[in-house]
Amino acid sequence: GAGVSQSPRYKVTKRGQDVALRCDPISGHVSLYWYRQALGQGPEFLTYFNYEAQQDKSGLPNDRFSAERPEGSISTLTIQRTEQRDSAMYRCASSFLRAGVSEQYFGPGTRLTVT
Amino acid sequence: QQPVQSPQAVILREGEDAVINCSSSKALYSVHWYRQKHGEAPVFLMILLKGGEQKGHDKISASFNEKKQQSSLYLTASQLSYSGTYFCGTALIQGAQKLVFGQGTRLTINP
Numbered sequence: 493g494a495g496v497s498q499s500p501r502y503k504v505t506k507r508g509q510d511v512a513l514r515c516d517p518i519s520g521h522v523s524l525y526w527y528r529q530a531l532g533q534g535p536e537f538l539t540y541f542n543y544e545a546q547q548d549k550s551g552l553p554n555d556r557f558s559a560e561r562p563e564g565s566i567s568t569l570t571i572q573r574t575e576q577r578d579s580a581m582y583r584c585a586s587s588f589l590r591a592g593v594s595e596q597y598f599g600p601g602t603r604l605t606v607t
Numbered sequence: 608q609q610p611v612q613s614p615q616a617v618i619l620r621e622g623e624d625a626v627i628n629c630s631s632s633k634a635l636y637s638v639h640w641y642r643q644k645h646g647e648a649p650v651f652l653m654i655l656l657k658g659g660e661q662k663g664h665d666k667i668s669a670s671f672n673e674k675k676q677q678s679s680l681y682l683t684a685s686q687l688s689y690s691g692t693y694f695c696g697t698a699l700i701q702g703a704q705k706l707v708f709g710q711g712t713r714l715t716i717n718p
Contacts, residue, residue, distance in 0.1 A: 496648075523704060525704075532692075532711070533710055533711065534609075534694045534696075534708030534709055534710055534711050535649065535694070535696075535706075535708050536708070537705050537706060537707065537708075540704055540705065542704075547704065548704070548705050550705070551705075583648065583649075587704075593637055593654055593656060594654075595639070595651035595654065596639075596651065596706070597651070598641075598648035598649045598650070599648060600647075600648055601648065
């Protein structure tokens with residue numbers, strides 16, 4: 493079956509612009525996670541959803557970052573007024589079970605470059 | 608609190624064994640292990656739960672020492688395909704879905 497997909501795969505934007513990153517989880521997966529991964533580092537938690545409800549957004553760096561999953565499937569991570577420090581790989585993951593003991597399937601990521 | 612992985616990097620010859628450790632200063636409920644190859648997404652290996660058994664498949668296994676709050680990943684008779692960066696992700700309480708990942712251990716297997 494299809495895995496987690498993300499779009500766009502690459503995004504170059506100018507400082508100050510808004511960007512929207514999309515994640516399409518594996519069909520039927522209840523939970524969806526957003527991470528940011530710097531080169532050579534582990535994924536850094538941003539936020540997660542169970543169905544359409546955002547359960548934890550403690551990892552969002554500031555109020556320029558927001559995420560939604562309105563119908564419990566596709567999710568969008570939005571960064572407003574982008575800054576150069578926002579440049580990173582943004583990864584989405586999904587899991588079948590809501591409990592924290594199920595494996596997460598990661599998507600290919602969106603490489604964001606802010607110039 | 609980010610778990611600490613050791614070593615940061617290791618280079619082996621094919622067929623040799625490796626151990627990667629993941630330590631936390633806080634009590635853990637679960638430890639999740641992932642492998643990431645260059646330019647690819649992390650791929651799930653296994654989960655260990657507090658009070659659970661050592662797990663493994665093929666020649667990769669892991670253990671969870673509750674007293675030390677440490678998990679170890681064992682790669683036996685390593686194969687070229689084992690090369691990549693290994694990450695542990697930790698959850699502090701039962702049911703917690705937020706994972707905090709370590710900084711990774713880069714494993715290189717040479718022929």
